[in-house]
Amino acid sequence: MDLFNRNSTAIHVGEEQEHVYDLGDLLLDYLKQLDVEYVFGIPGGAIEPFYNALARRERDGGIKSIVARHETGAAFMCDGYNSNSGRLGVCCATTGPGTTNLITGVSSAFANQIPMLVITAQTALHTFGKGAFQESSSSVTGVDTLKFFEHITNFNSMVTHVDQFEQILTTAIRKAFHSPKGPVHISIPMDVFRSPAPVKAPSFDLSMISKPTTLLDQGAAEKLCDILTSGYKVVFVIGDGCAQAINEIIEVATLLNIQIVTTPHGKGLMSPYHPLFRGVIGFAGHETAYQVTHDESVRYIIAIGARFGEWDSNGWDQTLLSEKLVHISSDSGYFNRTPMAKLHVLGNISSIFNRVLDYLEENTFKELEAKLNAIPDKHSLESIGRPKRFFKLLDQEKYNDDSTPIKPQRLMKLLPRVFPFNARYVADIGASFAWAIHYLHPLKRSRSTELGFSDKENWSGVFRTCLEFSSMGWAQGAAVGTALACKGDPVVCITGDGALLMNGQEITVALQHKLPVIYVVLNDSSLGMVKHGQVLTGAESTGTDLPEISFAKIARAMGIEAYTIRSPQDLMELDVNDIVARKSPTLLDVLIDKNECPPIGLRTRVLKQEEG
Numbered sequence: 001m002d003l004f005n006r007n008s009t010a011i012h013v014g015e016e017q018e019h020v021y022d023l024g025d026l027l028l029d030y031l032k033q034l035d036v037e038y039v040f041g042i043p044g045g046a047i048e049p050f051y052n053a054l055a056r057r058e059r060d061g062g063i064k065s066i067v068a069r070h071e072t073g074a075a076f077m078c079d080g081y082n083s084n085s086g087r088l089g090v091c092c093a094t095t096g097p098g099t100t101n102l103i104t105g106v107s108s109a110f111a112n113q114i115p116m117l118v119i120t121a122q123t124a125l126h127t128f129g130k131g132a133f134q135e136s137s138s139s140v141t142g143v144d145t146l147k148f149f150e151h152i153t154n155f156n157s158m159v160t161h162v163d164q165f166e167q168i169l170t171t172a173i174r175k176a177f178h179s180p181k182g183p184v185h186i187s188i189p190m191d192v193f194r195s196p197a198p199v200k201a202p203s204f205d206l207s208m209i210s211k212p213t214t215l216l217d218q219g220a221a222e223k224l225c226d227i228l229t230s231g232y233k234v235v236f237v238i239g240d241g242c243a244q245a246i247n248e249i250i251e252v253a254t255l256l257n258i259q260i261v262t263t264p265h266g267k268g269l270m271s272p273y274h275p276l277f278r279g280v281i282g283f284a285g286h287e288t289a290y291q292v293t294h295d296e297s298v299r300y301i302i303a304i305g306a307r308f309g310e311w312d313s314n315g316w317d318q319t320l321l322s323e324k325l326v327h328i329s330s331d332s333g334y335f336n337r338t339p340m341a342k343l344h345v346l347g348n349i350s351s352i353f354n355r356v357l358d359y360l361e362e363n364t365f366k367e368l369e370a371k372l373n374a375i376p377d378k379h380s381l382e383s384i385g386r387p388k389r390f391f392k393l394l395d396q397e398k399y400n401d402d403s404t405p406i407k408p409q410r411l412m413k414l415l416p417r418v419f420p421f422n423a424r425y426v427a428d429i430g431a432s433f434a435w436a437i438h439y440l441h442p443l444k445r446s447r448s449t450e451l452g453f454s455d456k457e458n459w460s461g462v463f464r465t466c467l468e469f470s471s472m473g474w475a476q477g478a479a480v481g482t483a484l485a486c487k488g489d490p491v492v493c494i495t496g497d498g499a500l501l502m503n504g505q506e507i508t509v510a511l512q513h514k515l516p517v518i519y520v521v522l523n524d525s526s527l528g529m530v531k532h533g534q535v536l537t538g539a540e541s542t543g544t545d546l547p548e549i550s551f552a553k554i555a556r557a558m559g560i561e562a563y564t565i566r567s568p569q570d571l572m573e574l575d576v577n578d579i580v581a582r583k584s585p586t587l588l589d590v591l592i593d594k595n596e597c598p599p600i601g602l603r604t605r606v607l608k609q610e611e612g
């Protein structure tokens with residue numbers, strides 16, 4: 001019996017009944033065109049037609065449903081999945097509370113510019129305005145979920161008739177992938193969802209409109225070549241928009257001996273041991289990076305794929321945001337934040353740097369060297385030095401401290417030594433991301449070529465965090481999405497006890513799908529980032545205590561292997577081969593030294609400025 005829509009004449013999906021190709025099937029066929037492998041979400045009455053279609057597809061070995069524990073967790077999973085695979089993140093929710101639960105996750109994706117298709121259901125059309133169970137239609141008597149998504153999506157529409165569907169989906173997919181990228185929302189009443197599709201197969205090929213452009217602004221690229229070969233000292237600032245062009249960028253930097261710093265988001269794209277790397281700018285960054293960008297002899301600061309929000313810009317640092325700046329981006333939207341730049345170069349970053357490499361080749365190195373020699377403050381083309389770390393850390397002694405309880409600085413140093421080189425790191429909002437940005441230095445910056453992956457398949461660096469919307473618990477979902485995208489690579493999710501208590505239920509998704517996620521919980525019985533921030537800003541010390549909880553016991557109760565880590569030695573003694581080979585999640589409950597204050601000086605400086 002059809003429990004959800006008594007008046008519907010739509011088909012029932014009984015074993016014995018012949019199935020009629022419906023809107024859910026058509027949507028899944030479009031997702032197949034886009035190479036989507038997963039739909040993240042939670043089922044419920046009104047979204048049932050879509051789950052029926054998903055079940056049929058999964059039975060045939062097609063797109064798989066990953067059921068999250070909270071809808072926002074599903075959206076965070078989409079973020080992790082898209083950022084590491086380049087494929088569209090797709091999440092869905094039922095009408096009413098299922099849809100409202102998505103709001104934080106979709107807002108985060110909007111701030112992070114994550115291409116994401118959000119499918120939500122509505123009660124049947126004929127119930128609109130009649131106070132139907134979980135009604136969230138646009139009628140005056142309902143909670144209007146369509147309105148909720150208006151300001152957090154690139155496109156937001158309801159399908160009120162099957163004939164509208166293909167055009168609405170086409171527009172949505174284009175707006176998800178094209179600058180500025182972001183989430184798009186389609187709301188579908190359940191009777192429309194289960195209606196026979198107007199066509200028997202997709203009418204269009206959407207794979208073309210989802211491809212990134214390879215175009216570049218030729219004129220601006222020529223000006224960039226001139227600047228790079230002018231002989232004036234320049235610095236590269238690498239943001240996360242560089243993922244697919246990182247090889248070319250490093251090649252240019254190496255040929256021209258250009259020092260490189262990264263934004264916090266760009267950190268995972270660069271080997272920390274590259275001789276030209278000088279650290280991270282902005283939030284929890286390194287003094288060396290600050291010095292390099294403030295060196296008076298630097299004529300141009302060339303920022304590539306950087307977002308220039310609070311963290312990327314060193315708290316809107318006037319030296320960075322000056323006419324020294326050359327801003328290269330595939331998204332012109334970010335130029336709004338840098339109107340003072342000397343030059344804006346818009347286009348596909350890989351194409352831009354390939355153009356620079358061609359230019360360097362055309363102008364043979366001899367000529368280039370002659371040009372450089374003619375200018376007094378030239379930087380030479382001499383070969384780069386031996387590999388070591390060329391940037392300084394705060395409190396270096398704590399990085400090497402073997403005392404108990406383990407210091408977070410020491411923990412960050414040890415994680416990449418303990419876990420294999422192909423591990424991916426995701427740091428949660430809280431002290432975790434501050435510790436990680438400053439002290440976590442994975443040896444490899446990308447998937448090893450020995451594993452047969454090229455950097456073109458590298459959509460993201462080995463490290464990610466979420467500094468824009470910064471919603472606690474983001475990492476719990478993002479880690480699941482990352483593990484699904486980077487099949488086989490271990491994912492280390494560095495999180496706080498507060499964040500785990502907020503969103504930790506998503507661990508059981510990793511358990512259910514046998515994902516090799518290692519949850520490293522910085523257990524300090526407090527909302528540590530806020531606690532330390534209150535001290536640094538002279539605010540009241542309030543509202544930050546958490547009970548002492550054994551997360552190891554909680555994890556074991558869920559059937560997850562867990563260890564309590566008190567000292568560096570405990571960590572070193574772990575049987576990591578076993579953990580990685582396990583192909584299911586593991587939790588490390590790390591009782592860290594609670595007194596250590598994370599490197600959040602910049603954040604507190606900005607907060608104080610905002611106080612006036």
Ligand SMILES: Cc1ncc(C[n+]2csc(CCOP(=O)(O)OP(=O)(O)O)c2C)c(N)n1
Nearest residue numbers: 430431432471472496497498499527528529
């Ligand atoms: C959803 C949400 N609520 C509140 C905040 C404000 N906030 C930022 S960090 C933080 C504390 C995080 O505590 P925990 O997860 O224990 O990590 P720790 O800082 O102790 O390492 C809070 C409350 C936030 N970023 N997101």
